[in-house]
Amino acid sequence: MSSEKILSLIDLHVNADNTPILKGISIEFEKNRVYAIVGPNGSGKSTIAKAIMGFPDYKVTRGDILYKGESIINKTITERARMGIALAFQNPPVIKGVKLDKFICRICRDCRRISDNRSGRHLGEIDKCTPDLTEGFKKLLIENLKNRDINDGFSGGEIRRSELFQVISLKPEVMILDEPDSGLDYDSLKLVGRTLKEIRNSGKTTMIIITHSRYILEYLEADKVFIIEKGKKVFDGDKTILPQLEELGYKEFLNRNKLR
Amino acid sequence: MKNNKELAIKAKDKKSPIGEDIDLDVFKSEDRKASSKRSMEQIAAEERRLMENVGVNPDEKKTAGLYVQIDQSKVFYNSLNQKAEILPIKDAIKKYEWLKDYYWNAVNVDTDKYTSAVELELHNGYFIRAGEGQKIREPVQACLMLKTGNIKQNIHNIIIVEENAELHLVTGCVSPSILEPALHLGITEFYIKKNAKLTFTMIHRWGKRTLVRPRSAAIVEEGGVFINNYIILSDVGNLQTYPTVYLKGENSKAELYTVIYGTGKSIYDVGGRIILEAEGTKGKVVSRTIGADESIIYARGQLIGKHSGCRAHLECNGLLLSDKSRLTAIPELEAETTGVELSHEATIGKIEQEQLTYLMSRGLSEEEANSLIVRGFMTINVPDLPATLQKTVDDAIKLTKLTGF
Numbered sequence: 001m002s003s004e005k006i007l008s009l010i011d012l013h014v015n016a017d018n019t020p021i022l023k024g025i026s027i028e029f030e031k032n033r034v035y036a037i038v039g040p041n042g043s044g045k046s047t048i049a050k051a052i053m054g055f056p057d058y059k060v061t062r063g064d065i066l067y068k069g070e071s072i073i074n075k076t077i078t079e080r081a082r083m084g085i086a087l088a089f090q091n092p093p094v095i096k097g098v099k100l101d102k103f104i105c106r107i108c109r110d111c112r113r114i115s116d117n118r119s120g121r122h123l124g125e126i127d128k129c130t131p132d133l134t135e136g137f138k139k140l141l142i143e144n145l146k147n148r149d150i151n152d153g154f155s156g157g158e159i160r161r162s163e164l165f166q167v168i169s170l171k172p173e174v175m176i177l178d179e180p181d182s183g184l185d186y187d188s189l190k191l192v193g194r195t196l197k198e199i200r201n202s203g204k205t206t207m208i209i210i211t212h213s214r215y216i217l218e219y220l221e222a223d224k225v226f227i228i229e230k231g232k233k234v235f236d237g238d239k240t241i242l243p244q245l246e247e248l249g250y251k252e253f254l255n256r257n258k259l260r
Numbered sequence: 261m262k263n264n265k266e267l268a269i270k271a272k273d274k275k276s277p278i279g280e281d282i283d284l285d286v287f288k289s290e291d292r293k294a295s296s297k298r299s300m301e302q303i304a305a306e307e308r309r310l311m312e313n314v315g316v317n318p319d320e321k322k323t324a325g326l327y328v329q330i331d332q333s334k335v336f337y338n339s340l341n342q343k344a345e346i347l348p349i350k351d352a353i354k355k356y357e358w359l360k361d362y363y364w365n366a367v368n369v370d371t372d373k374y375t376s377a378v379e380l381e382l383h384n385g386y387f388i389r390a391g392e393g394q395k396i397r398e399p400v401q402a403c404l405m406l407k408t409g410n411i412k413q414n415i416h417n418i419i420i421v422e423e424n425a426e427l428h429l430v431t432g433c434v435s436p437s438i439l440e441p442a443l444h445l446g447i448t449e450f451y452i453k454k455n456a457k458l459t460f461t462m463i464h465r466w467g468k469r470t471l472v473r474p475r476s477a478a479i480v481e482e483g484g485v486f487i488n489n490y491i492i493l494s495d496v497g498n499l500q501t502y503p504t505v506y507l508k509g510e511n512s513k514a515e516l517y518t519v520i521y522g523t524g525k526s527i528y529d530v531g532g533r534i535i536l537e538a539e540g541t542k543g544k545v546v547s548r549t550i551g552a553d554e555s556i557i558y559a560r561g562q563l564i565g566k567h568s569g570c571r572a573h574l575e576c577n578g579l580l581l582s583d584k585s586r587l588t589a590i591p592e593l594e595a596e597t598t599g600v601e602l603s604h605e606a607t608i609g610k611i612e613q614e615q616l617t618y619l620m621s622r623g624l625s626e627e628e629a630n631s632l633i634v635r636g637f638m639t640i641n642v643p644d645l646p647a648t649l650q651k652t653v654d655d656a657i658k659l660t661k662l663t664g665f
């Protein structure tokens with residue numbers, strides 16, 4: 001594995017609704033490694049994901065985000081997505097009248113490449129990616145969602161798996177997963193864990209996982225674990241801290257392991 | 261027996277309670293009358309192009325028959341596989357004495373000045389009938405075209421689906437978009453007999469200044485099914501219609517779907533009313549309205565439950581794309597006895613930033629994301645619609661020039 005940098009947050013300050021949420025975060029992400037971002041509720045974890053993806057309501061007020069050495073803070077979400085950054089949403093909106101299988105077919109990277117060469121626009125012809133699609137739905141046990149409107153009436157577990165499938169279809173270089181394990185039962189948790197592990201093993205993707213689950217992180221063998229508190233990075237270590245963190249909780253753990 | 265002509269004369273100046281009043285005297289009649297023809301070959305290329313815009317293709321192989329009327333008197337018709345009977349209404353009245361029992365039966369001749377005008381000056385229209393037990397899966401196509409400016413087109417259609425029969429009819433109404441003001445008045449009476457089934461898909465594409473006042477009603481007998489799709493994705497001067505379905509027979513069923521994409525300065529006032537008069541009747545009124553540009557849209561719906569054990573649902577969803585557009589949803593429920601189950605849901609919203617962000621994060625441009633949301637919103641999957649007709653509907657939606665992005 002190389003240790004080439006792919007994504008850097010440099011003294012990142014982000015406001016949402018004019019309220020400062022991130023107050024100077026610096027993190028280097030290397031290619032094809034697995035990172036965990038943990039921290040108490042409301043610490044700003046999800047804001048990191050949204051700022052990297054470029055959500056319009058999250059304004060970078062100071063600092064920078066570099067992707068492959070290039071600043072992306074003035075790029076649109078679409079541009080960032082097409083550069084290879086993907087985010088699995090925690091609470092994705094419903095898109096009425098758009099079937100999940102057609103949508104995945106439309107966004108999947110291979111289809112997009114075909115269409116960009118031809119007309120520049122792809123309308124989502126299912127037959128072009130049928131084999132992959134069918135396999136993906138089957139593997140994640142969400143065949144029942146194929147023909148449903150995106151996120152319409154999906155259960156928590158179904159949303160996690162549908163998001164994961166979409167993000168995988170994009171074949172991103174940086175994959176950000178915002179609580180990919182919340183609301184999952186044991187079986188689904190295993191399934192998601194195994195799928196993420198396959199991505200790790202294929203060695204083509206940097207994964208940034210926002211989670212509370214020790215299980216997922218240990219199973220995935222996260223290379224690094226960052227703790228975020230009140231909009232700042234207050235600790236970085238590796239997965240060996242997880243048992244102690246779970247036992248003590250954030251407050252006590254941070255009291256004993258002062259970074260500052 | 262009632263005298264239609266007399267009633268019509270009395271209603272000559274009777275205004276409609278809804279919709280802007282139209283001065284009918286402004287519109288002229290044709291100077292030269294044409295005759296009815298059975299061959300489609302004489303339809304001009306330009307006319308064919310207009311027809312295709314509303315899903316009517318005279319060369320289509322998988323069709324059970326055609327009726328095309330251009331302006332007032334130019335008519336082409338052909339029952340291709342002889343299963344469905346297709347005639348100009350003027351010929352049908354002469355041929356069948358019994359048709360008088362259907363003529364002005366579902367729709368009252370003295371409803372308003374528009375029904376009156378059609379009785380007093382009929383230009384033609386179609387009579388389409390599926391005989392007893394005839395199940396015709398291939399759609400019958402009809403096109404009513406208004407091509408000449410400043411004229412009126414007064415149409416009276418009658419559709420009869422006899423016992424145990426099945427019929428699928430698509431009707432496209434079309435004008436060139438730049439046409440001078442013109443008036444389309446269309447009466448349509450549907451009769452769905454015992455255990456019969458009719459799907460009626462109507463696609464409108466009018467000129468910016470066309471005035472449109474359809475007046476239609478359906479009578480559904482025991483076990484009958486009536487499914488109505490109405491789609492208008494173009495400009496119009498001013499359109500007002502409020503079709504009514506009478507579920508008279510036990511266990512009869514009606515579903516009315518409407519999709520309106522409002523553009524320009526057009527005014528659309530479209531409703532759907534189901535009157536549930538018998539045990540076990542079921543109804544559904546669904547509308548999706550999209551307001552772009554400076555369009556004004558009224559989406560009306562009314563369910564009237566008159567018999568216990570009937571059930572119906574009304575759904576009006578609107579999507580506002582422009583600050584200058586106005587959407588109004590007017591759902592009404594009326595129960596006249598106990599044991600009636602009626603419900604409604606009405607929403608008006610806009611495209612949420614959250615939805616755009618989500619789709620853009622999957623690599624779609626903002627414009628692609630917008631149009632995907634709008635097209636998705638317009639998507640209605642109509643149960644029991646033959647695949648070819650569902651495709652016609654889907655294609656019409658794909659053809660919509662989405663404005664405002």
